[in-house]
Amino acid sequence: MASVLQFNGIRYAYPVIKWRSFQNRPLLSQKIGFETSVASVSGFCCKGSFTSKKVAFNASCKAVDSDILEKNENEDGFLSGTEKPFTCVMKFGGSSVSTAERMREVAGLILTFPEERPIIVLSAMGKTTSKLLLAGEKAVSCGVTNASSIDELNFIKDLHIRTIDELEVDRSVIAKHLEELEQLLKGISMMKELTPRTQDYLVSFGECMSTRIFAAYLNKLGVKARQYDAFEIGFITTDDFTNADILEATYPAVAKRLHSDWVSDPAIPIVTGFLGKARKSGAVTTLGRGGSDLTATTIGKALGLPEIQVWKDVDGVLTCDPNICPQAQPVPFLTFDEAAELAYFGAQVLHPQSMRPARESDIPVRVKNSYNPKAPGTLIEKTRDMSEAVLTSIVLKRNVTMLDIVSTRMLGQYGFLAKVFSIFEDLGISVDVVATSEVSISLTLDPSKLWSRELIQQELDFVVEELEKIAVVDLLQSRSIISLIGNVQRSSLILEKAFRVLRTLGVTVQMISQGASKVNISLVVNDSEAEQCVKALHSTFFESEEYAFGNGSVPALSSNTQGL
Ligand SMILES: Nc1ncnc2c1ncn2[C@@H]1O[C@H](COP(=O)(O)OP(=O)(O)O)[C@@H](O)[C@H]1O
Ligand SMILES: N[C@@H](CC(=O)OP(=O)(O)O)C(=O)O
Numbered sequence: 001m002a003s004v005l006q007f008n009g010i011r012y013a014y015p016v017i018k019w020r021s022f023q024n025r026p027l028l029s030q031k032i033g034f035e036t037s038v039a040s041v042s043g044f045c046c047k048g049s050f051t052s053k054k055v056a057f058n059a060s061c062k063a064v065d066s067d068i069l070e071k072n073e074n075e076d077g078f079l080s081g082t083e084k085p086f087t088c089v090m091k092f093g094g095s096s097v098s099t100a101e102r103m104r105e106v107a108g109l110i111l112t113f114p115e116e117r118p119i120i121v122l123s124a125m126g127k128t129t130s131k132l133l134l135a136g137e138k139a140v141s142c143g144v145t146n147a148s149s150i151d152e153l154n155f156i157k158d159l160h161i162r163t164i165d166e167l168e169v170d171r172s173v174i175a176k177h178l179e180e181l182e183q184l185l186k187g188i189s190m191m192k193e194l195t196p197r198t199q200d201y202l203v204s205f206g207e208c209m210s211t212r213i214f215a216a217y218l219n220k221l222g223v224k225a226r227q228y229d230a231f232e233i234g235f236i237t238t239d240d241f242t243n244a245d246i247l248e249a250t251y252p253a254v255a256k257r258l259h260s261d262w263v264s265d266p267a268i269p270i271v272t273g274f275l276g277k278a279r280k281s282g283a284v285t286t287l288g289r290g291g292s293d294l295t296a297t298t299i300g301k302a303l304g305l306p307e308i309q310v311w312k313d314v315d316g317v318l319t320c321d322p323n324i325c326p327q328a329q330p331v332p333f334l335t336f337d338e339a340a341e342l343a344y345f346g347a348q349v350l351h352p353q354s355m356r357p358a359r360e361s362d363i364p365v366r367v368k369n370s371y372n373p374k375a376p377g378t379l380i381e382k383t384r385d386m387s388e389a390v391l392t393s394i395v396l397k398r399n400v401t402m403l404d405i406v407s408t409r410m411l412g413q414y415g416f417l418a419k420v421f422s423i424f425e426d427l428g429i430s431v432d433v434v435a436t437s438e439v440s441i442s443l444t445l446d447p448s449k450l451w452s453r454e455l456i457q458q459e460l461d462f463v464v465e466e467l468e469k470i471a472v473v474d475l476l477q478s479r480s481i482i483s484l485i486g487n488v489q490r491s492s493l494i495l496e497k498a499f500r501v502l503r504t505l506g507v508t509v510q511m512i513s514q515g516a517s518k519v520n521i522s523l524v525v526n527d528s529e530a531e532q533c534v535k536a537l538h539s540t541f542f543e544s545e546e547y548a549f550g551n552g553s554v555p556a557l558s559s560n561t562q563g564l
Helices: 016-020 035-045 050-057 100-111 128-142 144-149 151-167 172-191 196-220 250-264 292-303 336-344 355-361 413-427 447-452 457-467 488-505 527-542
Strands: 002-007 010-015 062-065 088-092 118-122 225-228 268-272 275-278 284-286 308-312 333-335 365-369 378-381 391-407 431-436 440-445 471-486 511-514 520-526
Touching (some): 088 292, 100 151, 118 196, 118 292, 128 144, 128 151, 128 196, 144 151, 144 172, 151 172, 196 225, 196 268, 196 275, 196 284, 225 250, 250 268, 268 292, 292 308, 333 336, 336 355, 336 391, 336 471, 391 527, 413 431, 413 457, 431 511, 431 520, 457 471, 471 488, 471 527, 520 527
Parallel strands (some): 088 118, 088 308, 118 268, 308 365, 333 378
Antiparallel strands (some): 002 010, 275 284, 391 440, 431 440, 511 520
């Protein structure tokens, strides 16, 4: 028996007989500790319920015919030449591949699952991206003669050459990139200018080098791997340098390229995270800091994969940033909406846009710890049991600008709101949190937009000037947004508890907003008080005895993880 799915014009045949024979084999998920998730993934690996479950993984996949290729099956029950090449995408962040030792461990982790055929997405090694950005800034003012001795350049060279030597792969793998990187910094110092376009090209060296080293290392181990620069294989983006959006054309292009290469010469793809190619200019773009998560979910959607894994240096998505609350605990389950909101409101652990492709194609995302693979991690899916859920996570976004805008009643109510938002639209500024009354609006401006567009005081002054034509405006800087992500159906309970905490601390909440997403309540406070508030809120919601996730306990470790 075989099933055939059609996706992006490619027909995939699934070996149902073979898959059924996997029934007694530990699943990937079990092996790395996803015990309670087995119910959600069992459909794609075995149980004979393949046809319906598998199709459900990707709405774009279309069941074409279930028996038509039956006669083409080989002895194993596999269809020769039409087997679906990849079983998951695994993204490893900078912290997972920061040294030669870490690269060895990640390779070992991948090889723990010989039955899987993953696509690997890698970020730049460790803090390479931040160092490249700093090197670029220094190059602008250091003078051509000093460009070669910029500290960050030498740090990056040392790190990569040391890694190559320790992994015993050939230095030639990245020699050209190191040479070109130095030339580029000299060019920047000559021009005394670093445009967003050049900046993206500059930081692309990080991912281009880490993937080349890792692919060479796998090949040295005898595991056939092929390196890919995302901007060469169909990642098409807008021309918004430093924060580009992925365009729809990416999905079929990437699927076609990875699939056809596999068919002609099977090898594990090692793809650069974070990078794309601008549709109009053809230049290299980046997807915003942390963008490799988005690369991974884009590949997951493009190929209709059953699972997307993002491997980090923490035990999953936590109840709070562990740098603020060291007692933060992993959240076992999240919905796409919760994860997106959490990321959007500042949790560094996931890229804000990364949930979109996964949600659109309904592919589960797992957040795992490459330093602690036995930890169950976080499973992100479309829905979860919210019956007892209260609060999932607390997120802090600092350095926010807030505007209080009070109408001078020159316009009617709807005219007033429309005019205010058209001013922001014209200036291309995103608004984060909004609270309105008939004659006034309080809102916060998205700080990431401010950074990426270098929205300086002058531009803020211009916004105020425009708004002052119709309103009295108060510009309030150094504010923080505390986002309470959870079950907003229980907002009374959340707010009652939260305000008790804030009253005890003597903190005044300057704005409150309950998002239409129904998973987020945002509170605006002064920057100087924010961290103390988050700690106290975390202690009340997550460290007291009455706390429970309300969605089942953290999945217990599977006995199959013992070998890891
Ligand atoms: N709610 C949260 N849950 C987990 N980690 C968080 C959270 N908020 C902030 N973080 C930080 O995010 C880091 C992981 O994200 P990131 O550095 O982008 O990982 P990677 O580089 O491995 O992709 C953690 O080390 C942690 O310090
Ligand atoms: N290297 C890029 C992209 C990325 O996703 O990195 P990480 O996975 O380490 O967050 C950055 O630092 O932003």
